[in-house]
Amino acid sequence: MRGVNVPSTSPVVLRDRQPRDLPVLTRWLTDPRAEWRRWDAPYTPAATTTETMRAYAAYLTQNGPDADERVIDVGGECVGMVNRSEEEPAGGGWWDLGILIYNPAYWGAGVGTQALALWVADTFEWTNAHVVTVSTWGGNERMIRAARRLGLRECARVREAYVVEGQRFDSVRLDLLRREWEAR
Numbered sequence: 001m002r003g004v005n006v007p008s009t010s011p012v013v014l015r016d017r018q019p020r021d022l023p024v025l026t027r028w029l030t031d032p033r034a035e036w037r038r039w040d041a042p043y044t045p046a047a048t049t050t051e052t053m054r055a056y057a058a059y060l061t062q063n064g065p066d067a068d069e070r071v072i073d074v075g076g077e078c079v080g081m082v083n084r085s086e087e088e089p090a091g092g093g094w095w096d097l098g099i100l101i102y103n104p105a106y107w108g109a110g111v112g113t114q115a116l117a118l119w120v121a122d123t124f125e126w127t128n129a130h131v132v133t134v135s136t137w138g139g140n141e142r143m144i145r146a147a148r149r150l151g152l153r154e155c156a157r158v159r160e161a162y163v164v165e166g167q168r169f170d171s172v173r174l175d176l177l178r179r180e181w182e183a184r
């Protein structure tokens with residue numbers, strides 16, 4: 001099931017955020033009706049997400065790029081971001097990875113899988129990660145399939161943990177060890 005909106009020749013790269021990305025990022029982040037909000041933690045109350053995203057957009061405007069957060073660039077256009085955070089304890093070697101492609105026109109065309117592969121590689125290259133995880137919910141099949149394609153495996157599932165549009169979904173976590181990635 002691959003999308004048709006993105007030419008397969010468009011290179012997907014991760015790069016530092018530039019000032020020219022801010023209008024695009026701010027628009028997508030602060031739009032309360034953006035489709036991505038139905039997929040990225042949709043169990044969080046909408047008002048909370050709106051507030052968090054406004055604060056995050058303001059943070060991006062005031063702060064330069066960060067090694068733990070990169071822009072996903074397709075053919076020169078900023079289409080989303082990846083990020084990572086170290087799970088406690090600091091230095092323990094467990095990093096959780098996040099990915100968000102704002103524009104649904106780019107979904108299902110392989111961009112997420114490519115960007116996540118680059119992000120996994122970057123994380124193993126530039127951090128002490130022993131293991132990386134992706135945390136999502138059972139209704140986000142695109143996220144789960146993209147992660148699985150790269151070799152991540154389900155390592156935790158809390159059944160019926162979240163309510164999304166009146167229905168209960170599992171919390172799902174997938175993991176990948178450094179040695180598994182290097183053996184690919």
Ligand SMILES: CC(C)(COP(=O)(O)OP(=O)(O)OC[C@H]1O[C@@H](n2cnc3c(N)ncnc32)[C@H](O)[C@@H]1OP(=O)(O)O)[C@@H](O)C(=O)NCCC(=O)NCCS
Nearest residue numbers: 001039100101107108109110111112113136141142143145
């Ligand atoms: C999740 C996300 C990063 C995945 O990126 P993507 O570019 O859409 O994913 P890809 O096209 O690389 O891979 C998607 C996989 O799901 C499948 N897929 C595509 N559309 C699908 C659909 N509507 N339903 C189920 N599976 C679908 C694809 O076939 C592919 O699986 P395969 O490699 O086994 O064939 C992206 O969709 C996104 O940013 N969504 C909104 C925000 C979000 O959900 N972020 C993650 C929060 S944890």
